[in-house]
Amino acid sequence: QQQVKxxxxxxxxxxxxxxxxxxxxxxxxxxxxPWYQQFPGKGPALLIAIRPDVSxxxxxxxxxxxxxxxxxxxxxxxxxxxxxxxxxxxxxxxSSGGYQKVTFGTGTKLQVIP
Amino acid sequence: SAVISQKPSRxxxxxxxxxxxxCQVDSQVTMMFWYRQQPGQSLTxxxxxxxxxxxxxxxxxxxxKFPISRPNLTFSTLTVSNMSPEDSxxxxxxxxxxxxxxFGSGTRLTVV
Numbered sequence: 042q043q044q045v046k047x048x049x050x051x052x053x054x055x056x057x058x059x060x061x062x063x064x065x066x067x068x069x070x071x072x073x074x075p076w077y078q079q080f081p082g083k084g085p086a087l088l089i090a091i092r093p094d095v096s097x098x099x100x101x102x103x104x105x106x107x108x109x110x111x112x113x114x115x116x117x118x119x120x121x122x123x124x125x126x127x128x129x130x131x132x133x134x135x136s137s138g139g140y141q142k143v144t145f146g147t148g149t150k151l152q153v154i155p
Numbered sequence: 156s157a158v159i160s161q162k163p164s165r166x167x168x169x170x171x172x173x174x175x176x177x178c179q180v181d182s183q184v185t186m187m188f189w190y191r192q193q194p195g196q197s198l199t200x201x202x203x204x205x206x207x208x209x210x211x212x213x214x215x216x217x218x219x220k221f222p223i224s225r226p227n228l229t230f231s232t233l234t235v236s237n238m239s240p241e242d243s244x245x246x247x248x249x250x251x252x253x254x255x256x257x258f259g260s261g262t263r264l265t266v267v
Binding site: 073075077082083084085086087090130134139140141143145146147148150 | 156159161185186195196197198247249251254255256257258259260261263
């Protein structure tokens with residue numbers, strides 16, 4: 042019930058295209074849904090996050106779409122650039138013991154080709 | 156967000172030896188987290204470290220194998236003990252504020 046399923050495992054997109062990564066969860070107690078971006082040799086970095094009372098959040102070229110009834114959320118990267126090539130992790134977290142206990146998805150390796 | 160310095164960034168170790176990884180945060184934090192990331196895989200929580208108390212280990216991880224110290228609110232160490240090739244992985248420390256997590260750059264460990 043704590044799993045977060047992420048797809049696809051890998052994704053190749055042309056420069057200027059839209060990259061879409063999908064995640065699904067089971068535990069309706071999750072109350073925070075962040076996305077992390079990880080470049081090779083670096084730790085994951087928080088990219089954008091959403092709470093379940095909002096259906097969409099946009100920051101620049103990055104948008105999270107959230108469907109509470111379907112227990113699904115997705116990351117859209119508009120006008121994808123080669124510099125966006127990285128591994129993306131969705132996550133879901135729940136308040137526990139004074140902090141957010143997080144469960145990570147399995148990751149999507151995105152390659153944006155010129 | 157917090158800035159985390161982690162070292163060493165990488166190491167190659169002989170099996171049977173131990174390696175201690177250090178994590179320094181630029182501000183005081185109550186909880187620090189240690190993760191393992193195997194090549195091409197997601198992040199697995201090893202343990203949560205609170206200052207002044209014993210670390211809390213996740214299922215599959217034990218204190219004898221991964222002892223953790225948390226001497227103050229800005230510093231923690233993780234030791235990987237009696238290493239085997241199966242311990243080859245990236246180890247990351249992390250802190251959380253406001254829901255999101257900040258990670259160090261990780262320690263890439265290769266056991267030969």
